[in-house]
Amino acid sequence: MKIIGTGSALPAQRVTNADLMKFLDTSDEWIVSHTGIRERRVTDAESVAELGALAARRALEEAGVRAEDLDLLLCTNVASDFFTPGPACLIAGALGYAGQTLDVNGACTGFIQAVDIADAYFRAGKAERILLVAAEKPTYLADWADRATCVLFGDGAGAVLLQRSERAGCIATCLATQPNAEFLNMPTPLGNCPFTHREEGPRYLQMNGQEVYRFAVSACVKDLRAVCEKAGVALEDVDWFLLHQANQRILNAAQTRLKQPREKFPGNIERLGNTSSACIPLLLDEMMRDGRLREGQLVALSAFGAGLTHGAALLRI
Numbered sequence: 627m628k629i630i631g632t633g634s635a636l637p638a639q640r641v642t643n644a645d646l647m648k649f650l651d652t653s654d655e656w657i658v659s660h661t662g663i664r665e666r667r668v669t670d671a672e673s674v675a676e677l678g679a680l681a682a683r684r685a686l687e688e689a690g691v692r693a694e695d696l697d698l699l700l701c702t703n704v705a706s707d708f709f710t711p712g713p714a715c716l717i718a719g720a721l722g723y724a725g726q727t728l729d730v731n732g733a734c735t736g737f738i739q740a741v742d743i744a745d746a747y748f749r750a751g752k753a754e755r756i757l758l759v760a761a762e763k764p765t766y767l768a769d770w771a772d773r774a775t776c777v778l779f780g781d782g783a784g785a786v787l788l789q790r791s792e793r794a795g796c797i798a799t800c801l802a803t804q805p806n807a808e809f810l811n812m813p814t815p816l817g818n819c820p821f822t823h824r825e826e827g828p829r830y831l832q833m834n835g836q837e838v839y840r841f842a843v844s845a846c847v848k849d850l851r852a853v854c855e856k857a858g859v860a861l862e863d864v865d866w867f868l869l870h871q872a873n874q875r876i877l878n879a880a881q882t883r884l885k886q887p888r889e890k891f892p893g894n895i896e897r898l899g900n901t902s903s904a905c906i907p908l909l910l911d912e913m914m915r916d917g918r919l920r921e922g923q924l925v926a927l928s929a930f931g932a933g934l935t936h937g938a939a940l941l942r943i
């Protein structure tokens with residue numbers, strides 16, 4: 627498979643650390659030193675589907691491909707505009723696409739799961755063109771009275787248009803789950819079914835930050851080593867490591883353990899915060915457009931998130 631187009635869409639509203647200090651007991655110094663984040667984009671009136679459709683249109687336009695020429699529109703998302711229909715259907719509606727859609731909720735690992743699914747479709751001869759759209763609004767999940775979590779997140783959408791090709795663009799993937807709903811979760815609200823008896827859970831995202839940190843660093847390092855080993859590629863031969871942008875300290879710890887140069891770990895967390903599964907496609911789009919990503923380069927992706935899901939993919943651009 628080959629990437630033939632990419633696109634991004636961000637909410638217009640920019641929220642700086644100084645904006646957060648107006649209602650939270652926090653500081654720019656704490657947020658920057660503990661997370662690397664200076665500002666993030668937060669949806670105001672934009673819906674997840676609007677952001678996803680805008681990113682999707684940009685990827686299609688760049689490649690000169692019409693929506694009706696897609697064989698699959700695959701959307702990754704955690705919090706959308708509706709429980710149902712899923713965001714892939716809403717984005718399809720905005721694009722005027724009536725073919726197969728698929729929604730994947732693999733938390734922050736969603737985009738790598740989507741790459742793996744797309745690769746399997748191509749290998750099985752089931753598709754010529756697949757559009758991956760990661761459209762995320764994690765700011766909806768966060769408790770904006772909890773300074774340890776709300777400062778981390780930002781909204782946005784990234785899209786990547788893939789085409790089947792003879793050359794193996796997706797060289798290897800490795801995906802796994804360490805089942806654990808305790809460290810990172812968001813319960814669904816109670817309905818009003820009179821036959822269901824359970825207690826109302828917390829209304830916002832719950833996170834054990836230190837456990838998530840430990841899991842993230844070890845999963846990321848293990849997955850990147852495993853995917854390179856599977857492909858028979860040395861870490862030194864990888865041009866770029868594109869990691870889920872959860873926290874700059876996680877990225878730094880992974881980079882140190884992998885003993886690879888800091889310059890190989892580009893990021894967008896400083897400007898965008900943690901945009902869940904959209905982090906990596908947003909980064910891919912930015913690097914494609916500014917020319918950092920070039921044909922023939924080897925790119926290793928790694929992500930980790932609620933589930934606990936984690937995984938890596940090695941791509942040849």
Ligand code: ACO
Pocket residue numbers: 651652653656657660661734773774775777778810833834835836838839842871872873875876900902930931932
């Ligand atoms: N501003 C100021 N002080 C804060 C803030 C804040 N925004 N948040 C927490 N603190 C305080 C705490 O209240 C605590 O104060 P206390 O010592 O008086 O009790 C102190 O800072 C230390 O709190 P910790 O929770 O121990 O802080 P820690 O150093 O662990 O940093 C953080 C917290 C940044 C969340 C860290 O645990 C982390 O990065 N974890 C990874 C989680 C993550 O990245 N999640 C992203 C979403 S999930 C995903 O994408 C996979």
